[in-house]
Amino acid sequence: MNFEKICEAAKYILSKTHIIPKIAIVLGSGLGDFAEGLKEKVEIPYKDIPNFPVSTVTGHFGKFIFGKVG
Numbered sequence: 001m002n003f004e005k006i007c008e009a010a011k012y013i014l015s016k017t018h019i020i021p022k023i024a025i026v027l028g029s030g031l032g033d034f035a036e037g038l039k040e041k042v043e044i045p046y047k048d049i050p051n052f053p054v055s056t057v058t059g060h061f062g063k064f065i066f067g068k069v070g
Contacts, residue, residue, distance in 0.1 A: 005051040012049050017042040019066040038067025 019042060027034055035041070044064045046054050055062040 008050045009052050013044060013064065016044050017066045019068070021066065032061060035065045035067070038065065038069060041065060041067040 019040065025034070042065070044066070046052050046062045046064070049064075
């Protein structure tokens, strides 16, 4: 993927949320319920993000979830 395509994806993500994360948590299998407790939650499906790969794994939610903990 070239720089322009990465910038297009980032611009789209930034247009959907005001949250700029300080920390990212990558949730593995069975840990998706953690996201249910987030405050100010914003969900962005991978399929909506320009130039972003879509997960083909069965059961994968296929989305970024931004929010606040604590």
